[in-house]
Amino acid sequence: MAELHKLSAVQAARQIALRRFSPVELLDALLARIERLEPNLRAWVTIDADGARAAARDAESTLTTRSATLGPLHGVPCGLKDIYLARGLPTAAGYGPLKDSIAAEDAETVSRLREAGAIVLGKTVTTQWASSDPSPTANPWHPDRTPGGSSSGSGAAVAARCVPFALGTQTGGSILRPAAYNGVVGLKPTYGRVSRRGVYPLAWSLDHCGPIARTVADAALVLGVVAGHDPADPRSLTAPVPRYSASLRGVGPPTLGVLPQFMERADPHVRTHIEGVIRAFESAGATVREVALPSPIDLYLAAQRLTMQAEATAVHAAWLARDPDPYSPHIRAEIMVGQLVPGTAYLHAQRIRRRLAAETAAALTGIDAFILPTASNVAPDPSTTGDPSFQAPWSLLGLPAISLPSGLDADGLPYGVQLVGALLAEPTLLKVAAWCERLLAFDATPPLT
Numbered sequence: 435m436a437e438l439h440k441l442s443a444v445q446a447a448r449q450i451a452l453r454r455f456s457p458v459e460l461l462d463a464l465l466a467r468i469e470r471l472e473p474n475l476r477a478w479v480t481i482d483a484d485g486a487r488a489a490a491r492d493a494e495s496t497l498t499t500r501s502a503t504l505g506p507l508h509g510v511p512c513g514l515k516d517i518y519l520a521r522g523l524p525t526a527a528g529y530g531p532l533k534d535s536i537a538a539e540d541a542e543t544v545s546r547l548r549e550a551g552a553i554v555l556g557k558t559v560t561t562q563w564a565s566s567d568p569s570p571t572a573n574p575w576h577p578d579r580t581p582g583g584s585s586s587g588s589g590a591a592v593a594a595r596c597v598p599f600a601l602g603t604q605t606g607g608s609i610l611r612p613a614a615y616n617g618v619v620g621l622k623p624t625y626g627r628v629s630r631r632g633v634y635p636l637a638w639s640l641d642h643c644g645p646i647a648r649t650v651a652d653a654a655l656v657l658g659v660v661a662g663h664d665p666a667d668p669r670s671l672t673a674p675v676p677r678y679s680a681s682l683r684g685v686g687p688p689t690l691g692v693l694p695q696f697m698e699r700a701d702p703h704v705r706t707h708i709e710g711v712i713r714a715f716e717s718a719g720a721t722v723r724e725v726a727l728p729s730p731i732d733l734y735l736a737a738q739r740l741t742m743q744a745e746a747t748a749v750h751a752a753w754l755a756r757d758p759d760p761y762s763p764h765i766r767a768e769i770m771v772g773q774l775v776p777g778t779a780y781l782h783a784q785r786i787r788r789r790l791a792a793e794t795a796a797a798l799t800g801i802d803a804f805i806l807p808t809a810s811n812v813a814p815d816p817s818t819t820g821d822p823s824f825q826a827p828w829s830l831l832g833l834p835a836i837s838l839p840s841g842l843d844a845d846g847l848p849y850g851v852q853l854v855g856a857l858l859a860e861p862t863l864l865k866v867a868a869w870c871e872r873l874l875a876f877d878a879t880p881p882l883t
Contacts, residue, residue: 438463443510443598443652447551450497450509457493457509461486461553464511468596471882476571477581477591479516480523481556486511489553506655508551513600515588516557517564518643519632520544523554527634528562530760541632542667543601543643543660550659558587558600563750564608564636565765566819573615573813574880575847582612583819588646589616593880599647599656603633605640605742607809607825613646613837614808614850615820617880619871620646621653622825624858625832626671628657629664637745638669640738640829650867653836654678657860673858681861687719688866690853691801694724695731696824700810707849708807711840711874715805718873723801728793734827737783737790741830744780747772791831798856802866808837808850824852834860836867839876846881 438460441449450457465483472478493509496502514520517527519537521544526532539545544554559571561584569586573579574594581590585602589612592600602609604622613620621644628643635641645656658678664670692712697705716722747769754761754769761769798804810821828835833854840851853870855863 439467439595441598442648443507444649444655446510446598447507447655451504453497456497457490457553458487460509461490461511461555464555464597471594471596474572474577475574475590475594475596475882477558477587477594477596478513479526479557479559479587482523482554485522486553486555493551493553505549505551506659507547509553510551511553511555511597512547513555513558513588513591513597514544515585515600515602516560517603517634518544518601520554520557523557525557525634527564528560531757539632542629542664544632546660546662552659555597558591560584560587561819562762563634563765564603564605565762565768566606566822567762567764568816569819572882574882575617576813576845578815579813579847580615580816580819582608582615582813584608585612585646586819589613589618589620592616592618592646592648594882595879599645599652602644602646604642604644604825604829605636606738606829607822609642609644609646610808610825610835610837610852611820611822614839614848615813617839617848617876617878618646618648619650619653619839620644620837621657622828622835623657623661623860624671624834626669627858627860628660629667629670631664631667635749637742637749639745640742642829650836650838650864650871651679651682654682654864671858676861678860678864681865682868685865685869687721688802688869689721689723689800690715690803690805691723691725691797693727693804693806695727696806699731699823700807703843704807704811704849707841707843708851711851712805714873715870725797725801725804727797729790731823731827733786734790734830735823737786738826738830740775740779740783741787743768743772744775747775787830794831794833795856802855802862804854806852806854808852812843812847812849828854833857834863836863838867838871838874840874841876842878
């Protein structure tokens with residue numbers, strides 16, 4: 435059973451349902467791996483070994499009941515970014531004064547995971563309040579590079595095969611960028627597709643919840659579990675939830691739109707790599723068109739940044755005024771800048787946001803997805819969480835986006851290719867991603883063992 439840690443979520447759920455091994459055996463394999471790697475990886479804030487083992491035993495006993503209906507994630511352990519509430523566990527959000535704050539109930543997403551049979555193994559590292567301060571987590575591909583942020587622990591834990599999948603959040607680029615820097619799959623759904631109830635906010639109109647996993651099929655499976663309307667989340671969408679996993683079947687060559695504005699801003703070796711990926715997709719039958727967005731990228735970034743600063747200030751200003759010392763430098767600076775943003779500037783940013791949304795929706799007409807690098811660079815040094823400029827526009831507009839590992843650079847660091855779809859077009863986006871994933875055939879594993 436030494437290789438159980440290598441299984442994806444889909445593989446693990448299927449094998450457990452077939453009684454090939456038990457949930458307890460899988461959990462024990464993952465706990466043993468965490469014990470070995472965690473001193474150097476530093477991806478976890480809390481490991482709930484006792485709670486997870488009790489849940490695994492319950493899942494194992496269910497397997498002996500012939501009439502039992504198994505959930506789609508029955509017996510599969512997962513990690514939660516430490517801004518998700520999980521009943522009985524502390525949720526600190528990287529903020530010292532909350533380190534002993536025990537949640538009385540689950541976030542809606544966590545509740546849905548448990549109902550689907552998933553086992554909460556523990557809480558993964560987040561930068562403070564899901565902001566952009568450097569993370570203590572190591573990149574499993576290279577200890578002197580950042581794993582990205584703010585979902586650094588989730589990205590690194592999945593990449594290091596400590597857990598099949600984990601939940602992250604994204605306000606700027608914190609699902610997609612850690613996925614790219616850690617060589618795994620990250621899915622940011624349409625804004626409001628997944629409930630944010632029970633998740634500490636950073637900026638209400640920008641925050642997204644989504645999975646970091648090892649395959650597109652895993653991401654589709656997890657999204658199918660956590661997506662859906664939540665009456666207690668005022669921004670939760672009421673649109674029916676498609677069968678995301680079923681959308682991966684019968685996949686043919688897509689129509690992709692290349693965004694030259696982003697390609698021009700990428701590091702030269704990143705641009706060269708993605709150009710090669712696009713040529714390979716064309717050779718396999720994809721239709722590729724160049725699509726020019728009418729407005730400059732900097733306008734998207736300015737509107738996203740101002741919106742985040744103003745909304746983060748609304749969330750945190752009172753706490754910062756009462757007790758500023760526990761706040762880390764970056765989030766403190768963002769809040770202080772946000773206090774200087776006049777209401778008229780915020781409203782103007784929202785008018786620009788609506789215009790950019792209309793322009794971008796028009797640019798997506800007739801194509802299945804935009805294609806671009808997930809990030810302008812591969813993982814930089816750990817003094818930063820990386821460049822969010824290639825992910826933040828889609829957080830601003832609430833568009834679904836997915837990052838796929840697409841290769842390694844000369845230093846053995848992962849590249850990521852990003853696909854962006856229209857609002858609520860996750861079935862198409864996942865279908866395109868599955869087609870691309872098969873061609874990319876990325877099967878490298880990080881050297882951290």
